[in-house]
Amino acid sequence: MGKAISKSGPVRALGAMSGTSLDGVDVAVLETDGREIFGFGDSGYRPYSAQDRATLRAALGHWSGPAVVAAARVVERAHIDLLQRYPSVDVIGFHGQTLAHAPRLQGTLQVGDGEALAAALGRPVVWDFRSDDVAMGGEGAPLAPFFHHACARYIGAEAPVCFLNLGGVGNLTYVDPRYPRPEDAGALLAFDTGPANAPINDFLMGRLGLEMDEGGRVARDGTVEHGALELFLAEPYFSRLPPKSLDRNDFPEMIGLVTELSDADATATLTAMCAAAVAQGMEHCPEPPEQVLVTGGGRHNPVLMEMLRVSLDCPVEPVETVGLDGDMLEAQAFAYLAVRVARGMATSAPRTTGVRACVGGGIVTLPDGWRLETS
Numbered sequence: 001m002g003k004a005i006s007k008s009g010p011v012r013a014l015g016a017m018s019g020t021s022l023d024g025v026d027v028a029v030l031e032t033d034g035r036e037i038f039g040f041g042d043s044g045y046r047p048y049s050a051q052d053r054a055t056l057r058a059a060l061g062h063w064s065g066p067a068v069v070a071a072a073r074v075v076e077r078a079h080i081d082l083l084q085r086y087p088s089v090d091v092i093g094f095h096g097q098t099l100a101h102a103p104r105l106q107g108t109l110q111v112g113d114g115e116a117l118a119a120a121l122g123r124p125v126v127w128d129f130r131s132d133d134v135a136m137g138g139e140g141a142p143l144a145p146f147f148h149h150a151c152a153r154y155i156g157a158e159a160p161v162c163f164l165n166l167g168g169v170g171n172l173t174y175v176d177p178r179y180p181r182p183e184d185a186g187a188l189l190a191f192d193t194g195p196a197n198a199p200i201n202d203f204l205m206g207r208l209g210l211e212m213d214e215g216g217r218v219a220r221d222g223t224v225e226h227g228a229l230e231l232f233l234a235e236p237y238f239s240r241l242p243p244k245s246l247d248r249n250d251f252p253e254m255i256g257l258v259t260e261l262s263d264a265d266a267t268a269t270l271t272a273m274c275a276a277a278v279a280q281g282m283e284h285c286p287e288p289p290e291q292v293l294v295t296g297g298g299r300h301n302p303v304l305m306e307m308l309r310v311s312l313d314c315p316v317e318p319v320e321t322v323g324l325d326g327d328m329l330e331a332q333a334f335a336y337l338a339v340r341v342a343r344g345m346a347t348s349a350p351r352t353t354g355v356r357a358c359v360g361g362g363i364v365t366l367p368d369g370w371r372l373e374t375s
């Protein structure tokens with residue numbers, strides 16, 4: 001008979017995410033039946049070495065070739081190293097590293113081979129979460145919204161709330177928890193807001209050799225250059241109706257808008273661009289949310305948080321205020337989605353990715369001796 005992924009009841013899932021900031025791999029355990037969250041477990045982080053980051057960076061925007069193969073090996077090695085420290089989970093949700101994302105043109109590419117992980121770890125691995133959605137006319141992103149719906153219900157929200165992820169790219173999920181299922185029309189609206197931390201990091205690396213604007217220390221002494229901000233907001237992306245998604249480097253001219261400015265003014269202006277893109281995106285919400293719950297590394301930047309508070313008409317708080325872990329929400333999302341895929345449930349909907357109908361995307365790879373329970 002061998003071992004099986006059970007078809008019902010809560011299981012222990014381990015999610016793994018390597019985000020657009022290229023800093024490292026986050027993993028987190030979640031107990032779920034694919035609908036409800038029953039509990040949160042251990043989490044962990046493994047940074048990429050400087051050499052690994054350079055390998056990943058060299059492959060960004062490529063769809064194939066030696067740079068992509070090298071990046072895939074880096075991603076697999078880092079994940080196996082970290083995931084093997086969690087031997088007793090029922091299923092692993094492996095996002096991989098996005099190298100390129102152009103859903104209406106070439107598609108979407110997340111590297112790291114789930115089969116290699118399943119073989120090395122001896123656990124079922126769910127992976128390639130985005131391709132089916134793209135094949136069905138969707139953006140393939142964002143995918144966290146179904147999990148955000150479960151989070152809203154877990155925290156007992158009774159009125160609409162927004163989850164705002166500020167990673168390399170920003171994404172927003174409007175959740176109406178009065179709809180009991182994420183598939184319900186009206187339960188969700190989601191989209192990428194715009195570039196978030198990636199341009200700040202890239203600018204500061206080029207100018208000052210810094211990985212990030214830690215604590216907003218550079219931006220806080222700067223003045224926002226409103227001309228540059230307005231030019232940025234004139235990008236057609238911001239007036240497009242959602243759902244919509246972005247690749248990490250979709251606004252290559254953005255840094256060019258601030259290169260004439262001082263370090264502080266340029267960083268303040270890039271930070272304001274992130275906040276203004278969010279404010280513009282919020283206009284698409286069907287109702288004003290009760291609050292915006294911020295997750296991802298950007299919530300650690302007080303200058304960015306203050307700009308959001310000034311420009312949005314509702315409370316803006318880190319997700320920690322409702323008892324969630326903003327460093328781990330994406331890893332937990334892929335744990336949640338893995339269970340849904342393994343159980344044949346949808347992971348995206350027309351209002352989260354623009355897909356034609358609800359779809360459950362992902363490949364399930366079972367190691368030798370494992371099977372999917374069928375009844």
Ligand SMILES: Nc1ncnc2c1ncn2[C@@H]1O[C@H](COP(=O)(O)OP(=O)(O)OP(=O)(O)O)[C@@H](O)[C@H]1O
Pocket residue numbers: 018019020021022023165166167168169170197198200201211212213214215216295296297298300301330
């Ligand atoms: N203390 C801090 N002060 C300022 N910025 C910070 C701080 N901590 C993290 N950040 C920013 O957050 C980024 C990391 O965010 P996060 O880990 O959410 O990104 P990611 O998951 O890789 O991206 P994505 O969600 O787009 O896939 C860092 O690169 C940095 O720009």
Ligand SMILES: CC(=O)N[C@H]1[C@@H]2OC[C@@H](O2)[C@@H](O)[C@@H]1O[C@H](C)C(=O)O
Pocket residue numbers: 019020098101108140141142143144145165167168169170171192245246330
């Ligand atoms: C193609 C891709 O990897 N997109 C990421 C990226 O990082 C943030 C934003 O852009 C979001 O759309 C998505 O990640 C999150 C986890 C998501 O799918 O919900």
